[in-house]
Amino acid sequence: MKIIVCVKQVPSSNEVRLDPVRKTIIRDSSEAVINPFDVTAAEAAVQIREKLGGTVTALSMGIPASERLLRDEIARGADNAVLLTDRAFAGADTLATSYTLSKAIEDLGGADLILCGKMATDGDTAQIGPELASWLNLPCVTDVSALLEVTEKQIICRRNTDAGAETVNVSLPAVLTIVKNLTTPRLPSIEGIRRSLKADLKILDAKGLGADPARIGLDGSPTQVIRTFPQQEKGEAVPFEKSEAASEVKKLWEEL
Amino acid sequence: MGLIIDKNTCVLCGGCVASCPNGALEITDEIILDEEKCILCGACADSCPVGAISIEKEKKEAQEAGGGIWIAVQQSEGKPLPVALELLGKGRELADTLGCRLTAICPGKSSSFARELIEAGADAVLFLLSDRIGDTDDNAYAHALVPLIRERRPEIVLFGATILGRSAAPAIAAKLGTGLTADCTALSIEPDSRLLAQTRPALGGNLMATIVCPDSRPQMATVRPGIFPCPEPDPARTGTVETILPEGLPKGLITILSQENKSDASGIADADILLVAGRGIGSSKNLKKVFRLAELMKAEVGVSRPLIDMGWAEYPHQVGQTGATVAPKLLISLGVSGAIQHLAGIGGAQTVVAVNTDADAPIMRHADYVVKMDCVEFVEQLTELLQAK
Numbered sequence: 001m002k003i004i005v006c007v008k009q010v011p012s013s014n015e016v017r018l019d020p021v022r023k024t025i026i027r028d029s030s031e032a033v034i035n036p037f038d039v040t041a042a043e044a045a046v047q048i049r050e051k052l053g054g055t056v057t058a059l060s061m062g063i064p065a066s067e068r069l070l071r072d073e074i075a076r077g078a079d080n081a082v083l084l085t086d087r088a089f090a091g092a093d094t095l096a097t098s099y100t101l102s103k104a105i106e107d108l109g110g111a112d113l114i115l116c117g118k119m120a121t122d123g124d125t126a127q128i129g130p131e132l133a134s135w136l137n138l139p140c141v142t143d144v145s146a147l148l149e150v151t152e153k154q155i156i157c158r159r160n161t162d163a164g165a166e167t168v169n170v171s172l173p174a175v176l177t178i179v180k181n182l183t184t185p186r187l188p189s190i191e192g193i194r195r196s197l198k199a200d201l202k203i204l205d206a207k208g209l210g211a212d213p214a215r216i217g218l219d220g221s222p223t224q225v226i227r228t229f230p231q232q233e234k235g236e237a238v239p240f241e242k243s244e245a246a247s248e249v250k251k252l253w254e255e256l
Numbered sequence: 257m258g259l260i261i262d263k264n265t266c267v268l269c270g271g272c273v274a275s276c277p278n279g280a281l282e283i284t285d286e287i288i289l290d291e292e293k294c295i296l297c298g299a300c301a302d303s304c305p306v307g308a309i310s311i312e313k314e315k316k317e318a319q320e321a322g323g324g325i326w327i328a329v330q331q332s333e334g335k336p337l338p339v340a341l342e343l344l345g346k347g348r349e350l351a352d353t354l355g356c357r358l359t360a361i362c363p364g365k366s367s368s369f370a371r372e373l374i375e376a377g378a379d380a381v382l383f384l385l386s387d388r389i390g391d392t393d394d395n396a397y398a399h400a401l402v403p404l405i406r407e408r409r410p411e412i413v414l415f416g417a418t419i420l421g422r423s424a425a426p427a428i429a430a431k432l433g434t435g436l437t438a439d440c441t442a443l444s445i446e447p448d449s450r451l452l453a454q455t456r457p458a459l460g461g462n463l464m465a466t467i468v469c470p471d472s473r474p475q476m477a478t479v480r481p482g483i484f485p486c487p488e489p490d491p492a493r494t495g496t497v498e499t500i501l502p503e504g505l506p507k508g509l510i511t512i513l514s515q516e517n518k519s520d521a522s523g524i525a526d527a528d529i530l531l532v533a534g535r536g537i538g539s540s541k542n543l544k545k546v547f548r549l550a551e552l553m554k555a556e557v558g559v560s561r562p563l564i565d566m567g568w569a570e571y572p573h574q575v576g577q578t579g580a581t582v583a584p585k586l587l588i589s590l591g592v593s594g595a596i597q598h599l600a601g602i603g604g605a606q607t608v609v610a611v612n613t614d615a616d617a618p619i620m621r622h623a624d625y626v627v628k629m630d631c632v633e634f635v636e637q638l639t640e641l642l643q644a645k
Binding site for chain 2: 011032037064099121122130143160174227228237
């Protein structure tokens, strides 16, 4: 089975803090990590390959420094990795990003299965998986919490729904987005780290992808951030004395 | 095009350097941009106190759209989900500002609730009636909507940020080649441009970002449930009702084998009353006391991530950025310190009571009521009080 797993570099979120005076975000750029949801998706991909054979390719669009994180995915079991990097990709929203990823997947000759993390911890949009499936005209199953039966032709999986959960059978090729508790990612192995250091990463730019310049980066992004502002903190909180806290909270509860 | 730095205006304060997630900016005796690292995220432009940094984009003409505002209604067992009514209330306000029609569009198996939608604010109700569009079938839902949006060209389409909404809306947006803003918590019309200003939490809820879609149509957003109030039904309202039987829905690529309704745990996202336990709860035995209290209060129980890591609770109970986003009317936070990732998940709560021994814990600044005491003791006292009645 040929599996492509899409991964994104995100700031390691515990480094995000607010400048108390300027109210702007201060980020420590040294600590970039792979989006934890994507690490789970990559682990799921590697587990499928271990059962059925085939290849796992980690695919990312990002700055050149993302190479380090793609090598980390190889150390965790991916067979190879592709980095899409070009100044022209910068400023992409989810539409432009999903288009760019779809072009890369076409360039790689398609896949039997495409896995994405359900969402990234920096953007929180959860839009890349379904948008990518749309570009590729593939069925998409979001919020997958368990892979019950995987064959070359189809996957039976469990997914979260608004009503609760359901078990679905999806024909391949398809795009699945993976929730974080689907499985526990393994740590890189020594052998994996050795392999990852030697691995040849495929690096593609916009031209190499044959991407339509009007659909990538800033130009291909219909949405635009017009302002950002710190979330209003609540006003001064009302303190309850220890002795009366329980009865005060009971009152709040009764008022509902 | 791209990132423009006005070096004459720049005061070399360094705010942009600190704000850049990729370390692309550096200040020597002037400001230097490493283009290879820049992803045009705009963090530096926001951080600049003197407005010396901007991101310039080629201007395009806005696509034509005269079809008004659409609210995409989601059904559950033949009834509209509450978020649809919340959106109709908000949509009414936006439609009045723009002077356009408000349409409720309802893909699904039922067409029996038009009156409810009209009384909530819709001028028109449009049912896309098909047995093939099940309550959870995001693919069919998206397939039914795309041709109709192409044909009737709404200016704005809003979805609830439910699991279905957050799956179907992006599928639709990509087919239409338009923008989509996820999980908005505020909507308004920009006075000058008359664009839909879509505000959402960014970076784990630390920052709010307002997003517009200047030239692609429709402008699309998913909106977090429980944020806007449900409008009072107005029985005097009138509206038109139309039913379309969509054709050409794809069949067979995804088959539902079985469905189950929510277990207790997955109910935390739409619980009205939520108890959230953090590390301060001390032991898994104490956590059981929280569950007992929840039963008395008809509440659900969420936990912060450390408790999941310690194996005291299952993942569906996790509240926060990598768990569930919650929006209860009353949230009682028990021994949670309030890391940013946790706070990201509780921003929608109406009233927050924080119980913690540490008065300086971040959660205490995000609460309406604070109690400085041991949370286990608090749980025991409240349990006793409620059992006494």
